[in-house]
Amino acid sequence: MNIEQARFNMIEQQIRPWEVLDQDVLNLLSIVKREQFVPEVYADLAFADLEIPLPNGQHMLAPRVEARVLQELTVKKHESVLEIGAGSGYMAALLAHRAQQVLTVEIDIELAEFARRNLAKNGIVNAEVAQGDGARGWAASAPYDVICVSGGLPVVPQELLEQLKIGGRLAAFVGTAPVMEAQIITRIDDKQYRIAVVFETYVEPLQNALQPPRFRF
Template structure:
């Protein structure tokens, strides 16, 4: 099957039937070649609704989870986005079609290099890839009107909250035990609110493990 047809089928058969209707989200997902961000051995199944393993506990999130994260973010074209755990850059490429600026943060240097080269190959000129610890965010580029976390995390670290602009929001899957919930954190001045939208799941994103407590 041609990849353009596979992308169209992904949007029409996987995403739209699952209550994703934001036209910005649908257009972006329908036009970014997901297969370029997958390992060569996985490219033939790039449009199956499954996570694509990248090694080292990392994944390209399945299309539906990506779509639901983006729809929950209520994206507007003026957004400046911190894309945490971009992996090989698929989420950054999708976001680049929807917002003014994307800062794509990746902790693994090899994945970051792949993300940068693929974004350049696609001619993306409003996204930059930065290598660094995921839980620390990018304080030098802050504040951000939107932060997207590409994977499940046990909690939202304080540094990420602090990097939200006033009126900004952070979208992530919080997992407590086996249960994952998609949440939106919003900043209003120095106050933060959190809304839970629905139960969902995503692979745990390395780098957010709580520090072990000291035991005498």
């Protein structure tokens, strides 16, 4: 496989048509080598338009979804980022190139170690992997300028919103099957948040994600 041709095709045929037009984001997809973050057995699928399987039933998000979320978050060099769901570490690597510091939280011990190894071998020094349950955020290091939830949330926990700084942005896939909304939630002040729906998709829920209240009759 011609890796650079496959990468070019991914960017031009999958990602750009999905309204990812920020040239800095497109350039970053050439800098951060996606093939170095996928499990070795799936190396030939690194640039495919699909969710690549990870250990213990988890998946990498499709490239176009990762790129669109990265574009919409508009991360800046002075900002601190929390990612929930490290997976392979690829999204954390993309975020780290745009941010001052990234903390990515992974509940699965094997995946947390996989992400650590991938970030280290790719020279990403401003991203740290914490092993634990981030379904309600990671209050110990809050507040954050940006929170990126790389898994589904049936509902967004209030605790998570409160870990944003004023002016901070949160990306999350909100709702339940069959269709969820990719939302960018911006904190306006102490009590107000603005929600922008960017696209529709489906992403597997985070482990221990907050569930909506059930009605009883």
